[in-house]
Amino acid sequence: MSLRHAMLGLLAVEPATGYDLARRFDKSLSNAWHASHSQIYPELARLEGAGMVEVVAEGARNSKTYGLTEAGHAELRRWLVEVEPSRQQRSESAVRMFLAPKLLAPGDARIALERDLRDVLKQREALEQIVAAIEADGGGSPFLPAVDLGLRMSPVTEGWIRDQLAALGDEA
Amino acid sequence: MSLRHAMLGLLAVEPATGYDLARRFDKSLSNAWHASHSQIYPELARLEGAGMVEVVAEGARNSKTYGLTEAGHAELRRWLVEVEPSRQQRSESAVRMFLAPKLLAPGDARIALERDLRDVLKQREALEQIVAAIEADGGGSPFLPAVDLGLRMSPVTEGWIRDQLAALGDEA
DNA sequence: TTATGACATGTCATCTTTTGCATGTCAAAA
DNA sequence: TTTTGACATGCAAAAGATGACATGTCATAA
Numbered sequence: 001m002s003l004r005h006a007m008l009g010l011l012a013v014e015p016a017t018g019y020d021l022a023r024r025f026d027k028s029l030s031n032a033w034h035a036s037h038s039q040i041y042p043e044l045a046r047l048e049g050a051g052m053v054e055v056v057a058e059g060a061r062n063s064k065t066y067g068l069t070e071a072g073h074a075e076l077r078r079w080l081v082e083v084e085p086s087r088q089q090r091s092e093s094a095v096r097m098f099l100a101p102k103l104l105a106p107g108d109a110r111i112a113l114e115r116d117l118r119d120v121l122k123q124r125e126a127l128e129q130i131v132a133a134i135e136a137d138g139g140g141s142p143f144l145p146a147v148d149l150g151l152r153m154s155p156v157t158e159g160w161i162r163d164q165l166a167a168l169g170d171e172a
Numbered sequence: 173m174s175l176r177h178a179m180l181g182l183l184a185v186e187p188a189t190g191y192d193l194a195r196r197f198d199k200s201l202s203n204a205w206h207a208s209h210s211q212i213y214p215e216l217a218r219l220e221g222a223g224m225v226e227v228v229a230e231g232a233r234n235s236k237t238y239g240l241t242e243a244g245h246a247e248l249r250r251w252l253v254e255v256e257p258s259r260q261q262r263s264e265s266a267v268r269m270f271l272a273p274k275l276l277a278p279g280d281a282r283i284a285l286e287r288d289l290r291d292v293l294k295q296r297e298a299l300e301q302i303v304a305a306i307e308a309d310g311g312g313s314p315f316l317p318a319v320d321l322g323l324r325m326s327p328v329t330e331g332w333i334r335d336q337l338a339a340l341g342d343e344a
Numbered sequence: 345t346t347a348t349g350a351c352a353t354g355t356c357a358t359c360t361t362t363t364g365c366a367t368g369t370c371a372a373a374a
Numbered sequence: 375t376t377t378t379g380a381c382a383t384g385c386a387a388a389a390g391a392t393g394a395c396a397t398g399t400c401a402t403a404a
Contacts, residue, residue, distance in 0.1 A: 094204035
């Protein structure tokens with residue numbers, strides 16, 4: 001159950017509201033996991049019931065900030081150190097990239113690959129802006145390594161797409 | 173609904189039984205999507221009901237080989253060309269890699285990262301064996317590009333993990 | 345003052361995915 | 375001959391994820 005552990009991890013870095021968690025999933029962890037508020041709030045309640053998180057502050061707009069308990073820290077450590085990782089991945093865009101050059105007429109394949117290329121470059125810009133924001137902020141973000149991995153992957157994907165486009169050209 | 177389109181894509185490359193599809197998901201598409209037979213068979217039935225696939229051969233052991241119909245090809249093309257891609261990804265091991273150096277004591281973090289590193293190298297070997305098998309087979313696999321992307325990503329991940337390990341060393 | 349948009353939390357129906365159970369064929373090796 | 379392992383298909387229950395519905399607060403700008 002990765003949602004649970006991803007949430008424990010985010011809360012271990014810094015206590016947060018459910019709303020904060022939803023944003024962090026989309027911002028810092030978007031290359032790794034996704035969860036929307038309709039999953040997050042019930043899971044927070046379950047985690048509280050299991051004694052792994054607790055409300056550490058209540059603020060404006062009925063907000064509740066959660067932090068880890070001892071049991072939460074222990075469970076997170078157990079998962080990270082003792083549980084065998086699953087190497088499974090899911091990426092719709094990877095499925096598409098693999099199929100497009102194989103199955104479409106060269107003209108259609110070019111359309112699809114060029115859109116993928118634009119998406120990759122757009123995503124890289126987004127990552128670069130996050131880095132810029134972190135640096136403007138003093139550089140102390142715990143998520144810089146995650147963003148960094150995304151930035152290292154980006155040119156690899158770009159190169160692969162360009163090679164697929166070039167191979168299309170050879171056939172045309 | 174990516175399962176449906178991934179299956180259409182695999183069948184477009186070459187007709188297959190449900191059992192074949194399950195293996196291809198684990199072999200060729202393992203970096204992109206996963207599905208087990210208990211998902212595949214019902215989805216094949218639905219696709220047949222929708223007129224997108226049809227039985228093109230029946231073999232030993234009650235096996236049924238499916239291929240795409242015209243409607244199946246049309247749906248696949250529509251999805252690849254016209255539908256906006258979702259850039260969401262899910263990777264449990266990415267979640268773990270991000271959290272481990274951040275949240276664990278250096279000793280535990282080292283254990284977790286070194287296991288991740290071993291996994292990456294093991295996976296790379298598996299990919300290299302697939303490439304070797306394809307080349308021994310005459311080189312004509314439609315999935316070589318998918319494997320190739322995995323092989324290009326592998327050293328990037330390796331480098332990132334080694335940098336995280338080095339950063340741990342600095343703190344110790 | 346009122347409208348907008350970010351903040352904030354929640355439920356519910358539906359769909360997707362996993363896991364465990366269950367059955368059976370066929371070829372090759374012991 | 376019998377047993378093992380790959381091939382082959384299927385169902386059902388449970389868990390996980392999505393998308394729509396629903397409500398309300400608060401600060402800021404028009």
